[in-house]
Amino acid sequence: MAKNWKPEDKSIDLATQEMIRKAENDGVETVWDRLEEQQPQCGYGQLGICCRNCLSGPCRIDPFGEGPQKGVCGATADTIVARNLARMIAAGAAAHSDHGRHVVIAMHEYLEGKANYPIKDEKKLIDVAKKLGIEVENRKIEDIAKDVVNVAFGDFSKQDESLIRFADSYASEKRKEVWKKAGVAPRNIDREIVEIMHRTHIGVDHEPLSLIAQGIRAALGDGWGGSLIATEFQDILFGTPRIGKSEANLGVLDEKKVNIVLHGHEPVLSEKIVDAAMDPELIEYAKSKGAEGINVVGMCCTGLEILMRRNVPIAGNWLQQELAIVTGAVEAMVVDVQCIMPSLVDVARCYHTKIIDTSPIATFPGAIHIKFYEDRADEIAKEIVKTAIDNFPNRVKEKVRIPKHKSVAIGGFSVEAILELLGGSLAPLEEAIKSGKIRGVAGIVGCNNPKIKHNYNHVTIVNELIKNDVLVIGTGCWATACAEYGIFLPEYAENAGEGLKSVCKSLNIPPALNMGSCVDCSRMLVLADMIARDLGVDISDLPLVGSATEPMTEKAVSIGTYFVASGIYTHLGAVPPILGSKEVVSILTEKAFDVVGGAFFVEPDPVKAAKVMIEYIEEKRKALGI
Ligand code: SF4
Numbered sequence: 324m325a326k327n328w329k330p331e332d333k334s335i336d337l338a339t340q341e342m343i344r345k346a347e348n349d350g351v352e353t354v355w356d357r358l359e360e361q362q363p364q365c366g367y368g369q370l371g372i373c374c375r376n377c378l379s380g381p382c383r384i385d386p387f388g389e390g391p392q393k394g395v396c397g398a399t400a401d402t403i404v405a406r407n408l409a410r411m412i413a414a415g416a417a418a419h420s421d422h423g424r425h426v427v428i429a430m431h432e433y434l435e436g437k438a439n440y441p442i443k444d445e446k447k448l449i450d451v452a453k454k455l456g457i458e459v460e461n462r463k464i465e466d467i468a469k470d471v472v473n474v475a476f477g478d479f480s481k482q483d484e485s486l487i488r489f490a491d492s493y494a495s496e497k498r499k500e501v502w503k504k505a506g507v508a509p510r511n512i513d514r515e516i517v518e519i520m521h522r523t524h525i526g527v528d529h530e531p532l533s534l535i536a537q538g539i540r541a542a543l544g545d546g547w548g549g550s551l552i553a554t555e556f557q558d559i560l561f562g563t564p565r566i567g568k569s570e571a572n573l574g575v576l577d578e579k580k581v582n583i584v585l586h587g588h589e590p591v592l593s594e595k596i597v598d599a600a601m602d603p604e605l606i607e608y609a610k611s612k613g614a615e616g617i618n619v620v621g622m623c624c625t626g627l628e629i630l631m632r633r634n635v636p637i638a639g640n641w642l643q644q645e646l647a648i649v650t651g652a653v654e655a656m657v658v659d660v661q662c663i664m665p666s667l668v669d670v671a672r673c674y675h676t677k678i679i680d681t682s683p684i685a686t687f688p689g690a691i692h693i694k695f696y697e698d699r700a701d702e703i704a705k706e707i708v709k710t711a712i713d714n715f716p717n718r719v720k721e722k723v724r725i726p727k728h729k730s731v732a733i734g735g736f737s738v739e740a741i742l743e744l745l746g747g748s749l750a751p752l753e754e755a756i757k758s759g760k761i762r763g764v765a766g767i768v769g770c771n772n773p774k775i776k777h778n779y780n781h782v783t784i785v786n787e788l789i790k791n792d793v794l795v796i797g798t799g800c801w802a803t804a805c806a807e808y809g810i811f812l813p814e815y816a817e818n819a820g821e822g823l824k825s826v827c828k829s830l831n832i833p834p835a836l837n838m839g840s841c842v843d844c845s846r847m848l849v850l851a852d853m854i855a856r857d858l859g860v861d862i863s864d865l866p867l868v869g870s871a872t873e874p875m876t877e878k879a880v881s882i883g884t885y886f887v888a889s890g891i892y893t894h895l896g897a898v899p900p901i902l903g904s905k906e907v908v909s910i911l912t913e914k915a916f917d918v919v920g921g922a923f924f925v926e927p928d929p930v931k932a933a934k935v936m937i938e939y940i941e942e943k944r945k946a947l948g949i
């Protein structure tokens with residue numbers, strides 16, 4: 324395959340570059356090859372001005388004003404762009420929230436005696452129950468848990484107009500007032516998503532502002548509902564993350580062991596596989612097949628879930644999933660939901676790797692299907708580990724090359740872990756912000772995008788921000804990028820400005836903190852909300868910014884939207900498909916400020932983006948008089 328590009332153009336990561344070269348030598352096609360084949364990508368799609376919402380279409384609007392300016396039904400570019408954007412938000416919110424629902428169901432099944440998911444973190448359960456206004460004194464843990472489950476189920480099903488209970492219980496009065504006034508308070512996590520599908524059906528809502536408002540309502544149902552529920556229930560079931568040490572990058576694969584890569588998003592199965600891989604019988608079985616043991620590693624957000632709670636090493640982020648297989652050393656890649664490339668099956672055909680799909684809602688043609696059900700979780704986890712072990716003798720020695728590169732990374736910065744670190748309250752952090760040692764905080768969310776040099780934006784923006792004494796927190800594939808680059812080491816604070824460096828040194832923490840997977844963006848909301856309450860202001864008053872530096876998924880669109888709707892000025896490192904409507908652009912980048920106190924800005928250059936973020940932080944400091 325003759326390429327018009329070099330691996331160094333595609334990633335700043337040496338392990339990634341090495342495996343792109345190996346893929347080329349092995350004749351394996353990767354995501355970057357396919358992006359090349361797709362060029363030039365459709366201009367109408369990039370601008371968001373094509374519509375196929377009915378069978379009279381597909382329709383498209385001529386961006387130069389010479390051809391059609393309306394679809395067959397009369398929809399304008401403004402309507403089409405707003406509808407398409409709302410549908411992206413709906414899909415993103417649905418993915419996060421359905422994930423949340425699955426975790427609630429796992430806990431419900433346990434409480435019904437049908438599944439083995441004992442509650443690991445009773446303190447977290449009690450904290451969550453108290454926040455929700457559930458009585459906890461002199462009550463059995465199981466009874467409290469049942470009430471918490473019922474509140475969560477209610478947020479997915481209630482039919483009245485009131486705000487969902489999780490958002491109502493977690494968000495400050497000031498923020499809720501903003502949502503109420505703007506008419507964007509989510510009433511039911513599922514309903515807001517369904518309503519987007521209804522409104523965007525042919526002939527329903529054609530007003531960009533009201534379509535975007537509904538998008539915001541669904542996104543808030545994600546951030547302060549579905550994602551928050553996922554995080555809280557996972558913490559209750561599997562333990563709230565605490566600060567711990569792990570490793571990151573493709574070098575975490577082990578040539579001598581059975582390598583199992585856990586990829587996707589939901590920890591309900593991966594937690595069980597981590598346990599199964601420690602089963603002495605299965606370890607012995609692996610040895611009987613010639614391996615020295617079993618090496619479980621993560622990929623993408625499932626990887627971050629088990630890194631945060633169990634310190635399991637992570638092999639890579641989104642753009643590295645194919646390359647893990649290219650090492651030739653992976654016996655099984657076990658996938659659940661979201662961000663899993665269907666191409667993995669094709670890559671695996673060139674090696675001995677088995678792709679095992681596990682979610683009843685995600686089937687991959689050509690994969691082995693071992694579907695996962697909560698009531699047989701332990702048994703299925705063992706079956707999967709055994710399948711991987713049985714595949715070890717099929718490894719082709721000549722095809723194996725594991726890059727040496729890996730980095731030690733500190734993770735586990737849940738809000739609870741941060742509080743513990745600070746001695747029980749956020750006061751030391753707030754003092755550091757007030758004194759100016761820390762100028763502000765930037766919350767960065769994940770993804771990679773093959774249109775952007777892998778990890779470049781993530782690393783560059785962190786370097787720029789910390790140099791200027793901005794503390795960075797974040798999640799998702801951003802976190803893996805930082806982990807791979809050594810940013811999650813306390814020593815990395817040497818690269819920070821004097822103020823931030825002194826804070827990091829006194830606490831022995833890195834200048835950027837790993838808060839978990841993409842659903843854990845909810846942790847950032849909770850943290851921001853706590854700081855705002857302590858300072859007696861709204862989130863929108865804080866010296867706080869958001870960023871999706873290498874955005875790719877519809878989930879990132881939903882996250883960005885709920886950041887904005889939570890009052891956060893939010894950067895996007897890639898242009899979303901909205902430029903076909905000046906009206907939509909103006910709502911998202913300007914008018915949103917007046918309505919929800921936050922807005923988007925798009926800037927592909929991470930150095931320039933950091934500059935804008937720092938200026939905004941300084942403006943907010945001035946307004947607060949600090
Ligand atoms: Fe065309 Fe309107 Fe149908 Fe969209 S909804 S495909 S613009 S006719």
Ligand code: MSK
Pocket residue numbers: 588623624640641661662768769770771798799800801840841875876878879
């Ligand atoms: S995995 S959503 S590419 S962070 Fe959560 Fe990474 Fe983005 Fe998927």
